[in-house]
Amino acid sequence: MNSPHILVLGGRPICRAADAPLGWHLAELQSAAGRLGVELSFADYESFHARIELGGSRSCVVEETRDVARRRQLHLDEVDGIFTRTMPAGSMEQILFRLAVLHDEYDRRAQCDRARSIVNPPASLELAIDKYATLTRVARMDIPTPATAVAQSRSDAMRLFGELGGDVVVKPIFGGEGRGVMRIQDAELAWTAFSTLGQLGAIFYVQQFVAPGGCDVRLLIIGPYVHAIRRTCPLGFRTNMRAGGRAELVEMRSEWEHLARRVCSEFKLTLAAIDLLETSNGNEYRLVEINAIPGWKGAQGVVPVNLAEQIISVLKDSAL
Numbered sequence: 282m283n284s285p286h287i288l289v290l291g292g293r294p295i296c297r298a299a300d301a302p303l304g305w306h307l308a309e310l311q312s313a314a315g316r317l318g319v320e321l322s323f324a325d326y327e328s329f330h331a332r333i334e335l336g337g338s339r340s341c342v343v344e345e346t347r348d349v350a351r352r353r354q355l356h357l358d359e360v361d362g363i364f365t366r367t368m369p370a371g372s373m374e375q376i377l378f379r380l381a382v383l384h385d386e387y388d389r390r391a392q393c394d395r396a397r398s399i400v401n402p403p404a405s406l407e408l409a410i411d412k413y414a415t416l417t418r419v420a421r422m423d424i425p426t427p428a429t430a431v432a433q434s435r436s437d438a439m440r441l442f443g444e445l446g447g448d449v450v451v452k453p454i455f456g457g458e459g460r461g462v463m464r465i466q467d468a469e470l471a472w473t474a475f476s477t478l479g480q481l482g483a484i485f486y487v488q489q490f491v492a493p494g495g496c497d498v499r500l501l502i503i504g505p506y507v508h509a510i511r512r513t514c515p516l517g518f519r520t521n522m523r524a525g526g527r528a529e530l531v532e533m534r535s536e537w538e539h540l541a542r543r544v545c546s547e548f549k550l551t552l553a554a555i556d557l558l559e560t561s562n563g564n565e566y567r568l569v570e571i572n573a574i575p576g577w578k579g580a581q582g583v584v585p586v587n588l589a590e591q592i593i594s595v596l597k598d599s600a601l
Contacts (some may be wrong), residue, residue, distance in 0.1 A: 285361040285600040286320040288343070292366030292574075293325060305578055306366075309589035317593050322355060326368050326379045341382050357386050362398040362600030364592075365406060367574050380407065397599045400551045401573050408548055409573035412454050412486060419568050422547060424540065427558065427567045428489040435475045438485035442471045445489040450518070451478075454486045464490060464518050491558045491567055494518030498531070498566065500541045500555040501580050503588065504595035507541050509533045510580050511559075521579075530583040544571060551595060 292307055303311060307323060314321040328344035341357045357363065363386070368379060383403035390396050401409075408414050416426050430441040431454070442449055442465070451474060452462040465471045475485060497520050501508040511531045512520035520526035537557070545553055554575035557566035577588045 284318050284320045285597050286322065286359070287314070287362040287364055287596050287600055288355065288357070288360040289321060289323050289364045289366060290343070291326050291368050293323065306576060306589075309581075310364075310593060313587065313589035313593040317590060317597060319593055319597050321593075322360070324355065327371075327375075329379055329382050331382055339385065341386065357382075358389070362400065362596055364400050364596055365403070365574070368406075397551075400596060400599055401553070402549060405549045406573050409550070409553070409571045410455055412452070412570065413484075415571050416568075418547065419544070419571075422543065424544070425565070425567050427491050427569055430487050432485040432487070435472075435479045435485070438475045438478075438487060439468075439471060441485070441487045442468065442475075445487060448490040450488045450490055451475075452486055452488070454484045462519060464494075466490075488569075490518070491569075492561045493559075495520060496559045497569070498537070498557045498559060499580070500537055500557065501575060501577060501584075501588075502541050502545055502550070502553045502555070503591045504551055504598070506591050506595075507533060507538050508580060508584050508588075509537055510583060512579070526579070528579045528583050530585075540568075544568075548573070551599065552592065 289307060289310060293304060302308065303323065311321055324343035329341060331339065331341040333339045342354050343357065344354060363383075365383065368376070371379075380403050383399070383406075387396060387399050387402050387404075390398055396402065408418065413429075413431050416429055419426055427450075428445060430445065432438045432441055447468065448464075448466045449471075450462060450464050453460070463474060465474060478485060495514045495516075495518050497512055499510045499512055501510060509531050510528050512526045512528050514520045514526040516525045541553075541555055544555055545551070548571065550571075550573055552573075552575065554572040555568060556570045556572070558569045559566055577592075581588050
């Protein structure tokens with residue numbers, strides 16, 4: 282049997298010179314793929330170009346980097362599997378085109394009963410990246426979340442600030458890694474922050490602060506594997522590595538694993554990270570976010586197994 286050929290889309294460093302390194306995550310995947318007998322290719326979303334012929338046939342081509350220095354064109358239907366990583370920022374047209382390409386490829390594979398070969402599928406990415414859409418779906422599943430309100434005007438945002446107790450976390454409705462996240466406890470600061478966000482045309486996503494802050498549990502799901510990592514930060518309420526968070530592996534609770542399976546089934550996610558805020562009593566948790574394109578560098582520092590190998594083994598199984 283030939284080695285499965287898997288295309289990794291996105292996730293490369295911002296600097297994309299011909300001799301630029303892949304970056305930690307993609308280098309880990311490349312190394313693991315070599316050990317597990319998987320052919321891995323890399324391409325950027327920006328290199329998508331597509332054609333629709335008169336007879337209805339269609340094709341999409343990406344510019345693929347084989348060995349970083351040498352490039353070639355690769356049709357999406359030539360690869361056995363596709364692993365979707367971070368899509369870079371772009372105009373609305375650019376983002377919608379890239380997603381349309383992925384949706385079309387997913388539908389084409391679904392007709393052949395091969396939809397599972399795209400990890401994660403585009404609809405799952407769209408749902409998980411939208412914090413409001415994520416929490417509405419989670420709330421319908423009766424999973425506890427922090428009290429959250431969303432508004433489109435500064436005056437409504439100020440009213441929500443008061444209704445949520447005057448101690449809130451404001452964050453972009455799209456985004457990750459803690460970028461743009463603020464804890465606001467002062468009405469004057471809230472007015473200034475909401476004024477700035479209004480000038481940027483942003484949605485006001487306001488979430489009640491969950492005490493004590495600076496502590497959460499990340500459930501990292503890689504196909505059949507689930508890892509529980511407690512993250513703490515003595516310097517503030519954010520726990521990710523960029524904010525100075527520290528990680529430790531903790532014993533998996535049966536309710537956490539059950540929750541992870543439910544969420545991934547509902548969102549059709551094969552790889553995901555689910556963040557649970559720990560409350561003051563230490564026994565209750567609030568699901569705050571679902572990441573469909575999780576990193577695992579911090580987790581790898583405390584998990585004894587090679588996570589990149591787990592990812593490649595799951596991708597390999599999905600592609601066969």
